[in-house]
Amino acid sequence: MQKGRNSKATTKAPTRQMWRRSVIVLALLLLFCIGVTAKLSKIQIAQADYWREKAVDQQMSDSITSPKRGTIYDSKMTILAQSATVWTVIMSPNNIKKEEIRIKIADDLSKLLDVDREKLYQKTLKTKSQYEVVKAKIEYPLATELSEWIQKNKLESVFRIIEDYKRYYPLNNLASAVLGFTGTDNNGLYGLEAYYEKTLAGKPGRIVTAKNGWGDDLDIKLRFEKTIDAQDGNGLVLTIDSAVQYYAEKYLEIVVKETKCTNRGSVIIMDVNTGAVIAMATKGDFDPNEPMTITNPDTLAKIALLSGDEKSAALKKAREEQWVNKPISDYYDPGSVFKTFTAAMALEEGTASENSKYYCKGGLKINDRYIKCHKAGGHGSLTFPLALSNSCNPAFMEIGQKLGGSLFFKYFVGFGFTERTGIDMLSESRVTDLLYFSEDELNVLNLSIASFGQNFKVTPIQMITAMCAIANGGKLMKPYVVQQILDSDGNIISNTEPVVKRQVISESTSKRISKMLADSVNGGGAKNAYIPGYRMAGKTGTSDKTDQNVASNTKNVVASFAGFAPADNPKYAILVMIDEPQTEIRFGGTIAAPVAQKIMSEALPYLGIEPVYTEEEKAAMDRTTPNVTGKKVSVAQSMLANANLKYQVVGNGDTVLRQVPEKGEVIPKNGTVVLYTEEGKLSETTVVPNFIGKTMSQANIAAANARLNLQISGLGLHSSEAKADSQSIEPGKKVPPGTVIKVSFVYEDQIE
């Protein structure tokens, strides 16, 4: 064929040159092919992920669905924090085609949703954007109204209303410092909400929807959607009992107000055997539903006077201060409460015993310093238990010195004062050796001062944990607030077991100290904490804030009480700490111990501790009036006499028409029941006298004169020197004779 082409006969046929050049053109085309193929391999193989990712970005609209945050319960499954469904309004301005729609959206929605019109209008102009939050967390009725508006205006492609959650704290301020609060995106910012963030948060879900190039969801026939469900968060069951928490907060709030305390107050109640926190209160506090609101009116008034940067800085500071969970984040000088531990150390090491004797002459000279006892003139001669009960400083300096610095430090470490307790809460204070005397620093002077609890700092949680070790037979527990973690269906995922850190003192030392502390309450320095039937044990303290650089008589103090009950079989420990009370009388024994007494006298029966009364207590116990109305006067008289009650007959009838107090009311032993026998005498009244400031016997006389019954609250037996500080019915009011007036008494003698 080649031959034929070149022959003259076939000159029409393509020439050799044409053939050659065709092959070259073909080769060039194939080269072009290879070039394109090479480029394709680069895009589709080497860079495939890069392009695919970008493509998916634009093809899929990805919306995040919020998980429901776990619920926080108290130990009785009362809800403390809960998330409820709300709705968030999302706008896709890229789907707004006309200016008049922008204006309509801005006009209508600014009114409906109460948002700034101009800001909303600016958002509608972001024509590239498909995700603008118009308003977060609207509630059901508004969401319904909005969705009707969207349908009416056919703006389904512009707006989406997505489910979200809002955190509610149904009990408001209760345990706020413990619970903390969450931010706008439902993340925990403070307290347990922050510490247990991972547990509570859950995992957000996603809805991936395919879109077309116009930004719309694909038409129903072409739809593509993938949903990854949100995984709801786990719940927490706390060891805190909201009833006990309520008692603690109620009385703490009163005392913080009454003493005009400037640095807040704390109460912790702990199960001595497990370290479970039953209540942890701070006042002033905040409402976690509105954490940004400053609750302290004085602070607010001060801030109101500021302006600009100063104001916002002050606001920020005030907020952060009110959020602090004082019981675990704040330090204080423990003061005389610490004598409990010095005493325990001395008993454990045998450097002192119940029979050891001390002499207090009102102070002790150490090197060049003369350190005074709180009791002017001194306690004179006293035994070891009395030294503790009367909180004698010179005696404890001597006890400390005899013990020696290294043993003191050994137990100081042992009781956990040099470490964090490890409680499962956010921002427990770091404990550094700047806060306490290290072993080398414990020279005679420092050791002596430390022995009665001054010049070093502890946190309230350290203090109560150590007090539990005194109570429970010497075991230092790891405190905790979360008892259980529940999954979103309520199944228990984990349960906290108590952790014993170490044995600090022997069980017998624990028993011996407990007895001394019980005596201290039972008529000793801590007598204001006495609760009939419950054998409270405890120690008060009033510590100078020695680090405040002011003259010693204007120094602020911390008034505190730490104790437990029942003394012979301890169950619950309590710490009351009032930081910087501003009243004249500001001793731990006068302001902190009564708070402990009030809280525990409600909490202990609630917690199922049965009262066990001594014979003495029984004899002094109040009576319940029997029903004598309608009975013959003679019958009534013998019934009342049998019940150890006195009676007074008014009128000349023979039948009791009315009795005051009525049946079932509680009146003191030997109280008087007034029996009315004549119709005409029924409206007789008497005027309530003023009991405040009277001793108990003075009050009794005044009550008898006014023909009233006096019910004493607050104190039991050892009340001869206590004075009345409140009464249930105001002075001057007219009441029927025989009415029961509750009067509470408190010791005001100057004890620590």
Add this chain to the structure above:
Amino acid sequence: MAALRDYAVSETYQKTKNKLRLISVSRSFDMPFLIILMVILVLGLISLLSASHAYSYYWNRGDSYFYIRRQIIFALAGVALMLIVSAIDYHILHHLAIPLMIVSYIMLVIVLFIPSSSGVHRWIRLPGLQFQPSEIAKFALIVLFAHLISINHKKMKNFTAGYLPFMAILVITCGLVFVEPHLSGAILLLAIGVSMMYIGGTRMMYLVLTFIVGAAAMYYMIFVKGYEQDRINVWLDPIKAFAANSDEAWQIVQSLFAIGSGGLMGQGLGNSRQKHLFLPEPHNDFIFSVVCEELGFVGAVLVIVLFALLVWRGITIGMKAPDKFGSMLAIGLTIQVGIQAFMNMAVVTNTIPNTGISLPFFSYGGTSLVMLLAQMGVVLSVSRHIGAAE
């Protein structure tokens, strides 16, 4: 016109005139070429079904099959026409070469005066029929060049006979298409014309000089005058231009998204996401992007190989053709398809700057498809005459 007179008296013409038989079915045509072509056509229709499905759904009130229905009708008509044309003796085109070119020129001029909202004058629209004069001109150019080469083949080395008339025709044709404006059409014409001149025997030196002058002019236009600067910028960094909101970059970047998401094996036939209104004209210029997304690198290479095979077979037919006219016709028509296909692929992969060009047998366009198939009929007709001279 001198060429015309020469032609009238030429020996070849006289001989063909004598031998011309309008219909010739005595010999069979080239089967491999037909098979490759049919495979391409079927693959093209399947691709169009998938690529146009969503686009049609959105633009034709929910009718997903609007484009494919029409395309299948035109494809059937086109194949029928192709078979008819393949039976016609291609030598008849000797007579049509000049009239066809004249008609093309008239239409190319007319189209410039047809009002157009976009300022682009490419289409002539008649009731039931719309076409681009540049498509007709492409065919006319190939026929005319084949004709001129075949009658002048002895003088192709001459400047006056083998270069000047070709160049003149080429410049006029390309010029008319360029001012439509239709840059890609002009480039395609130029590439076809120059390839045919080269194969036809034009002196290499002239072509090289022309290339140098052309390249210099292009360099001047682009880098000195800044002409088509946007297009170049998009080509160099499409993502950057995309971020800057360039419409041209939108097209090319969407195409790259599609091709890239295809990866090695593709998303599977029918599963393109980019065809959902992201790719501009997924049924037309960017149909290859959808093919790449759905069938992956493997599918894309298959399509490239099919076109390469078609070009190889077409050129083979040209080499074996009994005369230079048939040879140049087959080669011209084949490389037209090849150049257009590979240019389209190069555009959608951003290998060369973006210029609107469709993919033969794949892109939607009834008239264009019928014309392409008819032209393939001419190639088949040439293949029928292989061995006839012996």
